[in-house]
Amino acid sequence: MSELPAAPEQIVHIVDDDEALRDSLVWMLESHGYAVSAHDSAEAFLAVCSPEMTGCLVLDVRMPGMSGLELFEELGRRHCALPAVFITGHGDVPMAVSALKKGAVDFIEKPFAEADMLRLIEHCLEREREGRARRRLEADTVRRLEHLTQREREVLDLIIAGKLNKQIADVLGISIKTVEVHRARVMEKMGANSLAVLVQSVVTVEPGNPSR
Template sequence: MSAQPTASEQIIHVVDDDEALRDSMTWMLEGNNYKVATYDSADAFLRVISPVMVGCVVLDVRMPGMSGLELFEELGRRGCTLPVVFITGHGDVPMAVSALKKGAVDFIEKPFSEADMLRLIEQCLMLERGNRDKRLQEADTVRRLEHLTQREREVLGLIIIGKLNKQIADVLGISIKTVEVHRARVMEKMGVNSLAELVQHVVTVDPDKVLR
């Protein structure tokens, strides 16, 4: 097995029982300035996965012991969000298609070209970066929501369903001026400069976290 991954950079995790394939993947990926870690079995990979790992997984469909599909399902149960590309033989395509329906990014048939594999790798890494940025934004929004007062939450809830200041004042039984003050505080605490930005941030999180 190659050097263990760190949490600070994207790693391509290659899980395949074929030593020659692991070696060729390592040579190809490192030659294109990617970080790579290889594993000779599903169990070997499961021993090192953690929530802080970033990157993607290149996974063989057929392996002794736990198969690639079984590993993929286990990763889902463990909440692993790393994008997965399957390596398949010709006869494994139906299984790979089934994996796509369950959330895998794509599959590639053996023998595959370096260009095709690198294209899929970059697609996965871009997807993982986007998903990670989204999770960080959601976590920041939730943190900011926790600093709102109950009244500010009520005003926010009415803002995001499109109520105007006068309508909010009528619903809450307060003056328009008071609504304006609460609205300004909501915008400040949420770190946004416009109504569109406020809505964009808030709609990504669980509504219960907004209105509770």
């Protein structure tokens, strides 16, 4: 039996031009067992970032050159979906609120308590794990849909539209027994053990269903 691939290591990516604060955060997080990568500017992080990165971001709102908020927006355009916590100084709260509206997890004001930062980091990492699992499930659903025959797909669409077997048979001009066979094959191919699971998985990747 082959082993499942190991889950990628989550890394806390710190982007802050303040060397003292950056070093302090690295020490604090590493002492609590987190893997950490530190960058002194938004541009430095952009040079190494990729959509495959896992973990989370700790971003200073205000930095020379590209700001933390501008970096977060650029990462969104690059489909780098890392949850982010913003570090703000006094007077930067409006910028942090703007970041929240754009999808950031939270912001924390300097000076901050170690426990508060650790709580936010753990929340971000849990959110990233959940998002990665959800994307993996959605990709699996899309792959399974591609393996359905045309007739199975027609039956599936009518199931999602709430049609009963007799109604599906009437619409497609086939027998109820044939509908039952196709329905069983659809459930098997989609890996669904209930109608609710089947509908939810398909509607998640195809929001336009049932009518498509």
